[in-house]
Amino acid sequence: MKKALFLAMLFALATNQSYTFAFPNLFGDKINKINENIPYKVKDPNLSELGRLAIGIGEKEMPGLMATRKKYGPYKPLANQKVTGSLHMTVETAVLIETLVELGADVRWASCNIFSTQDHAAAAIAKTGVPVYAWKGETLEEYWWCTLQALTFPDDSGPNLIVDDGGDATMLIHKGYELEEFAANNGYVPTIATDNKEEIVVEKLLRNILEKDAQHWHKVVGELIGASEETTTGVHRLLQREQAGTLLFAAYNVNDSVTKSKFDNVYGCRESLADGIKRATDVMIAGKTVVVCGYGEVGKGCAQSMRGYGARVLITEVDPICALQAAMEGFEVVTVEQALEEANIFVTATGNCDIITHEHMLNMLDQAIVCNIGHFDNEIQVEALNQNPNVTKETIKPQVDRYTFADGRQIFVLAEGRLVNLGCATGHPSFVMSNSFTNQVLAQIALAKEVPPVGVYMLPKILDEEVARLHLDHVGVTLTELSDKQADYIGIKKEGPYKAEHYRY
Numbered sequence: 001m002k003k004a005l006f007l008a009m010l011f012a013l014a015t016n017q018s019y020t021f022a023f024p025n026l027f028g029d030k031i032n033k034i035n036e037n038i039p040y041k042v043k044d045p046n047l048s049e050l051g052r053l054a055i056g057i058g059e060k061e062m063p064g065l066m067a068t069r070k071k072y073g074p075y076k077p078l079a080n081q082k083v084t085g086s087l088h089m090t091v092e093t094a095v096l097i098e099t100l101v102e103l104g105a106d107v108r109w110a111s112c113n114i115f116s117t118q119d120h121a122a123a124a125i126a127k128t129g130v131p132v133y134a135w136k137g138e139t140l141e142e143y144w145w146c147t148l149q150a151l152t153f154p155d156d157s158g159p160n161l162i163v164d165d166g167g168d169a170t171m172l173i174h175k176g177y178e179l180e181e182f183a184a185n186n187g188y189v190p191t192i193a194t195d196n197k198e199e200i201v202v203e204k205l206l207r208n209i210l211e212k213d214a215q216h217w218h219k220v221v222g223e224l225i226g227a228s229e230e231t232t233t234g235v236h237r238l239l240q241r242e243q244a245g246t247l248l249f250a251a252y253n254v255n256d257s258v259t260k261s262k263f264d265n266v267y268g269c270r271e272s273l274a275d276g277i278k279r280a281t282d283v284m285i286a287g288k289t290v291v292v293c294g295y296g297e298v299g300k301g302c303a304q305s306m307r308g309y310g311a312r313v314l315i316t317e318v319d320p321i322c323a324l325q326a327a328m329e330g331f332e333v334v335t336v337e338q339a340l341e342e343a344n345i346f347v348t349a350t351g352n353c354d355i356i357t358h359e360h361m362l363n364m365l366d367q368a369i370v371c372n373i374g375h376f377d378n379e380i381q382v383e384a385l386n387q388n389p390n391v392t393k394e395t396i397k398p399q400v401d402r403y404t405f406a407d408g409r410q411i412f413v414l415a416e417g418r419l420v421n422l423g424c425a426t427g428h429p430s431f432v433m434s435n436s437f438t439n440q441v442l443a444q445i446a447l448a449k450e451v452p453p454v455g456v457y458m459l460p461k462i463l464d465e466e467v468a469r470l471h472l473d474h475v476g477v478t479l480t481e482l483s484d485k486q487a488d489y490i491g492i493k494k495e496g497p498y499k500a501e502h503y504r505y
């Protein structure tokens with residue numbers, strides 16, 4: 001690093017200023033070094049006090065995480081573990097980060113979405129000395145640079161443990177490793193064969209890293225124990241790799257803990273979907289027709305939410321079981337094509353691609369609102385709309401775009417098709433995230449303790465029940481205790497687990 005730049009950074013640190021000066025080539029096609037040795041990069045370090053206030057409120061609503069600190073903090077089960085997080089840098093995540101630190105971990109963090117960072121939370125974490133690389137409104141180049149910085153410790157080594165959400169950190173390591181293998185075996189680097197904007201950014205970054213160190217990702221994998229994965233889509237990616245035999249390290253599937261997917265995905269989305277739509281548009285939901293695409297966990301929460309506001313809710317599904325569930329709840333199950341003539345709001349919640357196509361959007365009602373709450377932005381073909389020369393786009397405010405068609409009809413697309421609850425609002429409330437993140441911490445402890453072989457694992461049911469138990473007091477629950485006779489009669493232990501593995505809740 002140039003001396004003047006280094007001195008400027010020291011000055012900024014000493015005076016608690018933002019790194020707003022330009023870094024040569026920081027996020028361009030060429031990175032300077034794999035680890036730029038920048039202590040943090042956030043929007044504005046001066047927001048840290050606001051962030052600290054919000055974190056304090058979050059702690060009160062996150063009893064699971066606070067109890068985990070109390071129980072495991074004294075034993076430091078994550079001592080000597082380098083932990084990288086790639087997960088929305090929100091207030092709740094700040095409470096998670098500080099829990100991991102309290103358990104002894106050396107933590108670095110990036111967000112897992114370009115729009116999901118709460119800048120005051122990121123600033124508060126940066127102030128504690130945890131290297132965090134995240135701000136709301138990153139470009140794709142910045143996003144992947146941030147992920148790389150979070151994955152690279154000061155001596156250029158990688159983490160021992162990863163907290164992943166959607167699998168981007170896991171994917172960067174796997175793709176980097178595979179590129180190194182290819183280059184070593186073939187003596188050349190393949191040309192980039194995708195026209196997907198984001199994939200091109202990743203491929204360029206990996207080629208840059210390869211130039212600097214042709215064994216970088218092999219060394220990272222060598223030291224890595226494993227990852228704990230937060231969300232449905234990230235778990236899909238892990239299982240696909242496991243089935244293909246290309247998974248390189250162990251991973252815990254946190255999403256399918258009951259206290260995660262049956263709570264965060266359902267009740268979290270039930271509140272944060274409406275929050276996102278309302279903050280973005282202020283639109284009245286009552287009386288409108290809303291289409292929810294996908295009636296899985298997230299879709300169920302979204303449909304309940306919209307019905308609660310007084311909307312008429314239509315569902316689209318490919319799975320006959322979920323379609324039948326929707327029908328039994330009184331929702332009409334249709335196709336997107338059938339819904340086009342009557343729907344005012346479209347919400348994708350499938351974790352699948354091309355759910356709302358370019359063609360669909362061109363045929364929507366005037367003033368229709370289109371948004372996605374699934375993990376990735378490929379559920380809606382926004383890029384095709386952007387490329388259409390007969391459509392004009394205006395940005396009403398950040399993360400709210402209005403498209404006008406040749407005949408004058410207009411539609412709104414929220415958060416550029418990225419998850420609306422984190423792009424246009426602040427994600428789920430703290431209490432539900434306490435359930436999810438307590439599972440994350442338990443998975444991190446399990447990885448550090450067991451160092452399991454390559455594979456995808458679940459936390460045992462007894463820990464799932466423990467996570468729920470930690471949240472009961474907060475909502476005034478009085479649990480009934482089994483008598484010895486009752487426990488004997490149904491053939492379980494009084495202290496649980498209370499259900500067989502196949503029970504679906």
Ligand SMILES: NC(=O)c1ccc[n+]([C@@H]2O[C@H](COP(=O)([O-])OP(=O)(O)OC[C@H]3O[C@@H](n4cnc5c(N)ncnc54)[C@H](O)[C@@H]3O)[C@@H](O)[C@H]2O)c1
Nearest residue numbers: 231232233294296297298316317318319350351352374375
């Ligand atoms: N935004 C958030 O806060 C948040 C929270 C949790 C999960 N997620 C993400 O939301 C997405 C959904 O998660 P989930 O837990 O509900 O998954 P899920 O598997 O339970 O549900 C997805 C549903 O979509 C259906 N589906 C698939 N293709 C379809 C198509 N072409 N048309 C209609 N339906 C289709 C599936 O049959 C399934 O029932 C994932 O990407 C997940 O990672 C987001």
